[in-house]
Amino acid sequence: MSKNIANYRDFVGAKADKFHKATLFQGENLMIGLNCLEPGQVQHVHEHAGQDKFYFVLEGVGLFTVGEEVTEVGPGHVVWAAASMLHGVENRGTERLTILMGIAPPPK
Amino acid sequence: MSKNIANYRDFVGAKADKFHKATLFQGENLMIGLNCLEPGQVQHVHEHAGQDKFYFVLEGVGLFTVGEEVTEVGPGHVVWAAASMLHGVENRGTERLTILMGIAPPPK
Numbered sequence: 001m002s003k004n005i006a007n008y009r010d011f012v013g014a015k016a017d018k019f020h021k022a023t024l025f026q027g028e029n030l031m032i033g034l035n036c037l038e039p040g041q042v043q044h045v046h047e048h049a050g051q052d053k054f055y056f057v058l059e060g061v062g063l064f065t066v067g068e069e070v071t072e073v074g075p076g077h078v079v080w081a082a083a084s085m086l087h088g089v090e091n092r093g094t095e096r097l098t099i100l101m102g103i104a105p106p107p108k
Numbered sequence: 109m110s111k112n113i114a115n116y117r118d119f120v121g122a123k124a125d126k127f128h129k130a131t132l133f134q135g136e137n138l139m140i141g142l143n144c145l146e147p148g149q150v151q152h153v154h155e156h157a158g159q160d161k162f163y164f165v166l167e168g169v170g171l172f173t174v175g176e177e178v179t180e181v182g183p184g185h186v187v188w189a190a191a192s193m194l195h196g197v198e199n200r201g202t203e204r205l206t207i208l209m210g211i212a213p214p215p216k
Contacts, residue, residue, distance in 0.1 A: 004188045005181055005188070024188070025162065027190045028160065029158070032188065052137040054210065066112040077113055077114065077115050078114045079112060080112045080140065102162065102212075104137040
């Protein structure tokens with residue numbers, strides 16, 4: 001078992017009441033995690049002052065909000081929310097939405 | 109055309125003399141880019157003082173070095189190099205190796 005290598009599939013999960021989150025790696029400057037949204041689940045629009053964030057869609061389709069922009073994208077897309085930009089995501093699809101995400105600097 | 113959303117496939121490329129690099133997004137705290145290594149190409153082992161880095165394998169197989177660890181992994185794996193850890197990657201496979209990567213804080 002490597003402490004520097006992770007298969008995202010080992011971190012996938014689901015919760016009934018709220019979307020699932022897992023931390024893969026956390027350093028001084030960056031956190032890498034996984035978010036899984038079941039159909040109908042939402043990460044409400046929010047912002048991180050002083051933190052840049054990306055989402056990378058692994059599976060499923062997400063309706064992403066970044067600033068004024070609202071766009072539905074699937075696997076292979078990177079969504080970028082620079083520090084202080086409003087952002088959020090909603091799963092309006094029929095399958096689980098699985099996202100690799102990172103925040104720099106990481107949450108305290 | 110969105111300025112906050114990118115499909116990694118639009119950034120894939122190849123160079124004969126050296127592996128291909130593209131920047132997808134760069135903020136104050138984080139840079140997200142793409143690295144493409146043709147069979148036989150190498151990113152030599154190096155380190156970034158004060159910068160955390162991740163690689164995420166999108167396509168192909170890479171032989172990754174992180175610290176003392178040398179491991180070959182394919183799509184779906186995250187490779188983590190915390191600040192000051194030696195890291196590098198080599199494509200010993202027969203197809204292109206495509207990696208999403210991020211560095212925090214970004215290169216100057």
